[in-house]
Amino acid sequence: MLTINDSLEIKDNSIDVTAYGEVLIDMISREEAPLRQCQNFTRYFGGSPANVLVNLQRLNNATAFISRVGRDDFGEYLTAILEEENVNLDCMQFDDKLATPIIFVNKSKETPSWLPYRGADINIEENKNIYEKIKQTAVYFIGSFILSQNPARKTALKSIEFALNHNKIIAFDPSFRARLWPDSKKGKEIIKEIISESDFIKPSLDDAFHLFGKDNPENYLKKYHDIGAGIVILTLGKNGVLISDGKNEPLQIPVFSKKVIDVTGAGDSFWSGFLSGIINGLTIRAAAELGNAVAAFKIQGVGALSSIPPLSEIMSYYNINPSERGEI
């Protein structure tokens, strides 16, 4: 079992991270009001796995995406952005009947409400390309949103099995929300099943609450480990992250930035920094610090895809120096 002081030996792969999940339109209200009162909306590039990949590319990693959009104007808009960022789209599928998914969100100082319009995303179909791509990848990253509906769920579960059989590193964002699932009991079971197969999971306190009910951070960590998770990174909002390997005392890493402009996509930025660290042979602890550092740059700018400085700059700015610590 991995500890937070270990680093992973990454074999030479043509792709660092392949993600399975949604790319979608975020329609954000311009008004700060309940959604039913909002009249004006602005369209943004969205979808957590898509944000993670774009951020990974900007940190100089090679990525590929298994996803599906509608063969429509919104699908064209999203794939054009992914192409510009050089995300490999060999496994991007285009649906002739179902449209590109959208989530409406209201701007809000409190918890925003959201209204999802599923479409092509639920239709990701199994094919040989997917397995070929996973073979070439070091890390297989899976989102949760995509798991709630079939056939996308079946395709995901088979692809994860394939990745496990080929000793790929599994990174999973275990976010369970009952309203997305036709059967919420089954939903929890499936999320737990993938958690048990994962090397890295990064739940938020909110994710833990929706899966386990009300409890404290330490107990949440224990519950994730009891299911079978490898490394658990529990995000605590303004209190940073709690990282645990299930054997040693959990380590708390504070938020690196005091200036907070917009937290949208902070978790996705964390993933991109963290996985960059893992791919570059950092210890898990240093990779988590790098995750925090990338997130710190993100929350000082607006939007899920604010610009990121080069990896070396981020590392020196936040004094993340694995060699000085003897960690590489």
Place this chain on the structure above:
Amino acid sequence: MLTINDSLEIKDNSIDVTAYGEVLIDMISREEAPLRQCQNFTRYFGGSPANVLVNLQRLNNATAFISRVGRDDFGEYLTAILEEENVNLDCMQFDDKLATPIIFVNKSKETPSWLPYRGADINIEENKNIYEKIKQTAVYFIGSFILSQNPARKTALKSIEFALNHNKIIAFDPSFRARLWPDSKKGKEIIKEIISESDFIKPSLDDAFHLFGKDNPENYLKKYHDIGAGIVILTLGKNGVLISDGKNEPLQIPVFSKKVIDVTGAGDSFWSGFLSGIINGLTIRAAAELGNAVAAFKIQGVGALSSIPPLSEIMSYYNINPSERGEI
């Protein structure tokens, strides 16, 4: 068979018009650009049958709506407007899983492109309330959009059969668009079947083209009558409407307004004026003139639901005086 010089004897009903169809969010771009380039959208009340009913209410008719929205913020917004306009919502259904439908449209000087997100609308379920409501109504109005998916289509077909058995007046907007239908051949068959059962249909030249292919207005009229349509009102855009009973020479009624600000919802306004005329015992010819008059007021304002003057004012303004002509 009815001729355009006939008027219908309307029995005393508690509801003048019951409509079966969609109420939805029209998301219109603020930019005049292809949809894939549009970033900003404004939300409007939409759905052709919903617009027809609101306009009918404003012309002092009693209406009821058989429709379905999501139990969500957009559904609340739309039903609040229908309630304010006093449309009877005893047969409004609320879906716990599927969201309120949306159509994205770009602002454009050419033909705008549109991108539909279906949801609760496809799920209208049969129940006793629907039949009770139809029993109490004079005119049963059916849209086409709602027919392309089941169970809403099955519920529609059974309700039309019920209305026919109870000698209700059937008004149908026969708009066939292949991309909405899983099976476009079957789609055409179903549209034709309902046309054959209708007292009034109001296709546009575009609708006729999508159903029959390229032809001229006179042949289109003949084709609609050959299927079995009663009165056909073919809308010709800036050339007004062509009204035909299949026996006499078709009558062309020009557009009544030279000032054109926005044609959105002009067809729905026509329906509301036309059906008001029918309910008030005007001849079909005078009712069509009233339809044109209401549409003329509409196109001089912005939005599908621009304000409408009282019926008497519209009739005197456009010199629609059925008694002078000996038509009542």
